[in-house]
Amino acid sequence: MAAYIIKRLLLMIPTLLGVMLLTFAIVQFVPGGPIEQIIAKLENANADAGSRLGGGGDETQDGGQGSTYRGAQGLDPEFIKKLEVQFGFDKPPSERFLKMLRDYATFDFGESYFTNKRVVDLIIEKLPVSISLGLWLTLITYAVSIPLGIRKAVRDGSTFDIWTSGVIIVGYAIPNFILAIILIVLFAGGSYWDIFPLRGLTSDNFSSLSWPAKILDYAWHLVLPLFAIGVSGFATMTLLTKNSFLDEIRKQYVTTARAKGLTENRVLYGHVFRNAMLLVIAGFPGAFLSAFFAGSLLIEQVFSLDGLGLLTFRSVVNRDYPVVFASLYIMTLMGLVVALISDLTYTWIDPRIDFESRET
16 A cells, blocks of 8 residues: 555656646736736826826827837836846746746745735635635535435435435525525525624624634634535535445345344444445545535635635736646645545545555
């Protein structure tokens, strides 16, 4: 197993290189880079000033003639050169890419182009929101879906099974941001009841609350966002659990266990559970990573939660490349590590699985 782990760790290096190289190459051809963003803002400011002065802005001379940047008319070429040096665009792309790889190898992501903050500090600042959503969503989904899936498998074809399947499928079909808006309208002071808070993870007076009140306040703020994101996850995990149990219940060893006189609970939880839960439990790391990143952008926007999803989206729009590349690097690295952890979890749950022997 040690050889398999080392091999997987070594394979992460070319995978990371490939992802970063492809993204870096695409960015080179995307219009509207950070310098263009600054030029556009300055031109808009000059146009507004000119309109307030009665159209004097039309007399601006083309001091930026010969610039490779669109919309650079009227700007000092030396100013643009300083911007290129500041952002590192005075160097060829190959040199910039190699420097980025050297820095990222030591998790040095540099500074944001527009906030003058270290990228690491920006990401750490947004982590509490994303961790709160990802961790609690995963735990609640497993806590609800596994017992429900087992119950549905035991009562397969009953009225309970049919009705619960209908409910979770309807929940799965509703987009999470639509459900979030519905929840706000109904329960967050939109048009009906003002029960739950609308924005943030904590109240304004959070620091003055006692620790039990802080826990309740924190949990109360999470109710609507977690419900909006988690409904579709409930459907997937519940049906996966049900189908896994049904496959195991129909096998010969279950019939033999029942013939020996074992109780139904002993058969279910002493024999079936471990085999049926292989896929479900081993997928926990991946489920957490999915909840951590996927589907959080719109929910963060709707509930005014300033997390990693919103940070990455704003960075892409503003062409804040250090934040974009750092977020991509961290997400890719976490995805590769979680995939390895999932494989190791399979072998921990079922020692019969040996990935190393399969490769030889």
